[in-house]
Amino acid sequence: MATRSTIMDTNSFRPEMAAALDPRTRRLTEERSVLGPAYRLFYRNPVHLVRGQGARLWDADGVEYLDVYNNVASVGHANPRVVDAMTRQASALNTHTRYLHENILNYAEDILSTMPPEIDRIMFQCTGSEANDLAVRVAQTYTGGEGVIVTAEAYHGNSALTSKLSPALGTAQELGLTMRTIPTPDTYRLVIDGKPADECTAQEFGAWMAGEVRKAVADMERHGIRFAALLADSIFSSDGVYPDPVGYLQPVIDTVHELGGVWIADEVQPGFTRTGDAFWGFERQGIVPDVVTSGKPMANGLPTSLMATRHEVLEPFAASIPYFNTFGGNPVCMAAAQETLNVMRDEDTMGNAKRVGAIFKQAVTDLMADHPCIGDVRGAGLYIGCEIVAPGTKDPDQPTALDILETLRDHHVLTSVCGRFGNILKLRPPLVFTEDDVDMFISAFATTLEELGC
Known part of the structure; x- marks a missing residue:
């Protein structure tokens, strides 16, 4: 029996629905067969x-x-300022990061200025999957461990590494042997020590989640796995959108550090002013992560992503492994990212x-x-x-x-x-x-x- 992915299949068109479509729409869905069966469309009537x-x-x-x-x-779709910035740069030059160019340096300094001062190094990729992939590799090199903790319905990408850290991709997706999941921080349904979660203080809720991290790390240790990182989206988007209570993640990050791991904040969804309370989702929670990742919202949809981190966390990886991403940080995407950031400030x-x-x-x-x-x-x-x-x-x-x-x-x-x-x-x-x-x-x-x- 075919398995279903909550993030991909829940609201998707399936071929057996084609008979109900108008001829043009049906023709387009049929022509998509050239793309293979892994792709999904939204809606019964795409x-x-x-x-x-x-x-x-x-x-x-x-x-x-x-x-x-x-x-x-x-x-916003087709934002005229972003379109103009990318068009002007595309008309002049687009190339990779092994040549000098001001755009990547100017944007790197500008976007780092929005982060805590401890986060002082940044690298660019094309997708959030690549950013999270690199972040995990950096964390593993820094800690000497392999084990990564994610939440029960997390989605962090579709590379070979990140897909194994993404339970939301469904039961057909093999998960990593060195990863562990902790429960969704479900403030709607959880009961903690006999108390409904939505009545718990931030400290109480944080203590519960920190306890789940301890359990996961203890299980890793029983299996000879050294803990490396907790990878989390601070609004727990794929898990079901759980932004509160504000402040509850501090006991969790303290526990991660105590146990020898680092915190990777996946900011593809909660970052770039979305929560309204702070530029970054982790900032709203009052924590300072060790690594930050983000993706395409930073350039209004162009294939752009980032991994930012503390210099001491990056050093063991960067000093031993050269990294090159052909079009991560290219001048056109950097121009679009810079103008997107400008629009966010101006508007x-x-x-x-x-x-x-x-x-x-x-x-x-x-x-x-x-x-x-x-x-x-x-x-x-x-x-x-x-x-x-x-x-x-x-x-x-x-x-x-x-x-x-x-x-x-x-x-x-x-x-x-x-x-x-x-x-x-x-x-x-x-x-x-x-x-x-x-x-x-x-x-x-x-x-x-x-x-x-x-």
């Missing part, structure tokens, strides 16, 4: 997009959609994420009273998780969540789901999301819930 602007998208028939999912186009995307995100979260929360299928609404800034459950319970209701996604698509709103059970609406729009965009989403969401009777 969307054929041809243009974007801000948080809006248009399909081949000119129908307008609202994008409530795409964090990659962080400062105050952090302030917008905080202000509009609060309005957005409250508007979704307000629907709970009339729609008992909404069990929980949580999030920070422009990252919101809306948990769909069987009314009157905390039982996850994936079929209803998927019906909501498909009906939202019919009402021209695009988003997806996350979490172990694929029942949590993942509301993660571009950082330029406006109050008008919130209104469009809420109108479509309320209508969807009414139509589905939930």
